Structures are given as structure tokens and as C-alpha cells.
Amino acid sequence: MGHTRPRGPELEHDFVRSPKLGYEPHGSYGCVRYLEHGFPNPLVRWHYHEEYELHLIVRTRGKVFVGDYIGHFEPGHLVLTGPRLPHNWISTDTPPEGVELRDVVLQFPDGPLRQAAEGIPELREVLPLLERARYGIEFFGISDRIMSQYERIKHSSGLRRFSEFTDLLGVLAQCSDYRLLSTVQLQSFDDDAALARISGIVDYITEHSATQFSMAELCRRVGMTESRFSRYFRKATGNTFTDFVNRLRINRACQLLMESDRYITNICYDVGFNNVANFNRRFLQIKGMTPKEFRRQAEARFGSDEAA
Template sequence: MKLKYKSNKSKEKSVVAIERIKRRHFEQNWHYHDEHELIYYLRGKGSRVVGDNLSEFEMGDLVLVGAGLPHLWKNSEEVEKDGLEAVVIKFDTSHPAFNLLSMFEFSRIKQLLSESQRGVKFNDKAVAQVNNLLVSISDADVAMQFILLLQILNILAEQTEIELLASPEFSLPANNSEEYRLNRIIDFLSGNYNSPLTLEDISDEAAMTPNSLCRFFKTRTNKTIFQFLNEYRIGKACELLINGDKSISDVCFDTGFNSLTSFNRVFKELKQVTPRDFKRKYQVLNSSIGLQTFSA
């Protein structure tokens, strides 16, 4: 999960860049860019990282990511067979067209864009209200795309029940050297989560003393290293449990935990349910809805 800067700018800077993407998998790197991004999943499921928030996504997932906020959507392995489909809308509010947001009439949208610096997840009610607009926007002409985007943002700005994803204290590295070091730590954790890592292992990889490493990581992510590692491990465990083809014991040890007791405790702390209940819930859900396609 290496943090990368992605530029979407071209010589002729467009107001809105829209893609309806269909492929087996999406980005493999934690990345950020100058544009805001609204991403709507029509098909697929997996893990989502927005800032310091790690959670699962599924069909119907709609999230607004603010400019400069690192993020990653990573599909579960089973989805690669059928592929993913999403509408991705990117827009740079530094474009002169967005000067209208300074008007009082657009104050709610301006507030929503401010909240998006933590990442905003919308509920099913909001998704239902903008579904048709999101599906049709990619086929509209350039002028209409901008109009439709404002309409979508206006509807979303009216929502009173939203989920802010990244913690208020989450911050990016202050310079390239620190960014590289944080990348290296996160890459090491995500690449070795299924091994019994110690603080010494991680500090050796980062070329830092254990105390310096702990301070550095906590300052920049508002999490301890082992909080982050446990969240990553539990995210992977959820993916394996949803797939349903492994026992809870196998999932425990495949995700780097050294005992079922520890696995069950951490899982319940983070998900508010036991691994067994989590697995049962998705088994019931899968049997009831099958492979129905999200209504678009």
C-alpha cells in the first residue's frame, strides 16, 4: 500500500473528469491527488482505506474523497472473476467554474467539500436519490456533466446522516522524506500482516529506534502501529470470512494472529460482533440475495 501522488491534469484542464470503469481490479496503491473524487460502486466488494480508516465496501458504496486525502479501494480476490464496476467522478475546485461556490446559495455544497477532507460515506437513502444521476452522468455532454455534478452535490449536501471516515487528527507527512518513510512502514505492515511482527522487526525496517518509530507513526496517523496493523489484519479476516471457505481458526492464523483468544477479542473490539456471528451474517445474506445485481 504505497502512497503515491496522482496527477489528473492535462493541457486543457476540464471541469469534471468522469469514468465508468469496468475491470477485474482497481488501484493497488494508496494514493492522493489534487481533485475531489466521488466514487460509486455498481458492482464489487472488498476493502477501502480512506486516510486512517480501514473498512469494507460493497455494491452501492458511495464515498466522496477530498483533495489530497490518501485513499485506496482494493477488491476481494473472489471479485476478480466477475470484475468491478464503478462510476468515478473527479473535479478540481480550483477551476474557475467552481468560483460560484463562494455564493451563499452554494454554502451547503461548500460545507460538504470541507467535510470530504475526512472522506464522506453516504447511506442507502442518499444513494437512492442520486443513483440515476450518477449512472447517466458519464453519457452527458461536458456542459451537462458539470450541471449534473452540481445537482448531485446539492442532494448529497442535504443529507443529515453521513459517516466521516478518516479521524479528525489524520494528517499527511510534512515532507517527501517523511512521506517516503511512512510509505515504507505501511508497505511493510501490509506486506507482512500475516507474519508474527514485533516492534523490533518494524523499527529495523524503518531504520528507527522503537520509541522514535512509535512517536513518528502516531503523530502522522493518530494510531499506534499495532492499532493500524490489527485493523488491517481484521479487514483481511473479514474478507476471508465473507468468502466463507475457511474456518475461523484458519482465518485467525492466516491473518497473523497467534491465538484464537486474541483474534476474537480484537475482532469484537473493532467490529462489535464475534467472527462467528460476522461469518453467519454474511452467509445468511448471501443465501437470501444470491448474486443479484445492484439496481442501476
């Protein structure tokens, strides 16, 4: 099973961000940069970068790729991607001449916001949002409002732009109708000590997901009964222990399917499953397609190579 092009995402460097591609020119913006482009466009490719990006699709339908997530998009599709999270949107219904405007995007850095939040308590409200963005967030029901805020940001600068941007961040931070795209995420709750122990277990599971371990073993590691561990684990991750481990292993399998040519049977064992039938069943349950279909569809994330 050979491939003639690399499977990994491309790192986007700042020096390629030309106004000819839709970027605001250097020196015309501060912390928040506005971008808009059509399709096809060289920017449409499987890539990642150091900044957050808030993408709003205004025209066309097609397939979206965020980390190991594969889904469909249409006008109004609103997604926040975090630093170094690979992503791409491939339009599949464009006319032969293409479309002049498909995406409107805001791009902003991580460090300055976190540093500002240390001295400005009000900004701390957005920190959980930034953590969730590591996995990609799709928002529902707020696209029209966000589009209006995009317009105000596009036509403003300096303090006015930053004020409009913090308003937008507030809307995103308060939006409860969303889903994480690429993997599961720890949720905060009252018992900080228990959460810290569960967080340690999640780190352990993540590091050793390909090995065999039981919930009883992990309970002993943190000194919790199985019933208490199950209750807190479900509250912290939104998943049962078994579902969480399966999702973690399937996510790792997705990465190997996208970035290697290893046989699917070998990948099954590489990620910690000891039964191919169970692996295929869990994969279908979590991803809505078989591993073979996932690998075939994942090839489309490079579709812009031909379109650009």
C-alpha cells in the same frame, strides 16, 4: 521487519488518465469528468490526486482504505474523497475473470468551485461539504438516487452536465446520514469567537500532539474556564478533550504504522503516549483492532500491485 515496496501512496498525474482505463477522453468534458472501471484494473491502487472523487461501488465486496481508515465495502458504498487524500478499494470476492464494472466515479477540481462560489452565493452551500471531504465522507441511504444522477451526468455534456452535477452536490450537501472516515472535523456553531479560539487550540494540539500538555494549560492559553472550554470543545469537535487528543495521536500512529517500519513500542512514545498498555487499549477502542493487526491489514492497500 523489512518491506520490499514503498509504503507511501502514489501521486496520480493527469497524463496517465487514458480512456483505455475508463476515463472520458480529454476535450469531451468540462469541470466534471466521469470514470468507470472494473476489477482488476491498474487504477486500483493506493494513490492520491489533486481532485475530489465521488466513488460509488456497484459490484463486489472487499476492503476500503481512505487515509488512515480501514473498513469494508459492498455494492451501494458511496464515498467522497478530497484532494490529496490517499485511497484504495480492494475487492475480495471477484470471480477468476474479474468484473467488467465495479466503480462509477465523478472527478472534479477544487479551485474552480471555490472561485465560482465567491460570485455565485448559491454555490456556497457546498463549501462545508468540500471541507468535510478532506477526511473522506461515507454517505448512507442515497446511493440509488446518486446512481440515477450518475447516469444523467454520463450521458450529458456542457451546461446540462454541470446542472446535473450541481443537483448531485446539493443532495450530498444536504445528506445528514454520513460519517467522516479518516479523522475528526470541526463543526460550525453560533459563537464564532469561541469557535475561532477552539480552532486555534485544535491547531496547537495537532502541531504538538506528541508532547505532554494538560487541558488546564490550554484553558489558560485561551482565557477560558475548564467547564466552558470543555463545553465548547465538545460542541466544536464532537469529542471530549481527552478523546480528541487520543484520536489525534492514534491517527498519527496509524500513519507511522502504514508508512514506516518502526517498532510499535517506539511509535507509542513517538505519538505522545507514555504507557504501551494504554496505547494498545486506546488503539483497539478507536480502530477496532490492535496496532499489529492494523499494520498487517494496511499492507492490503497495495493489493492492486498483484491484481493490476
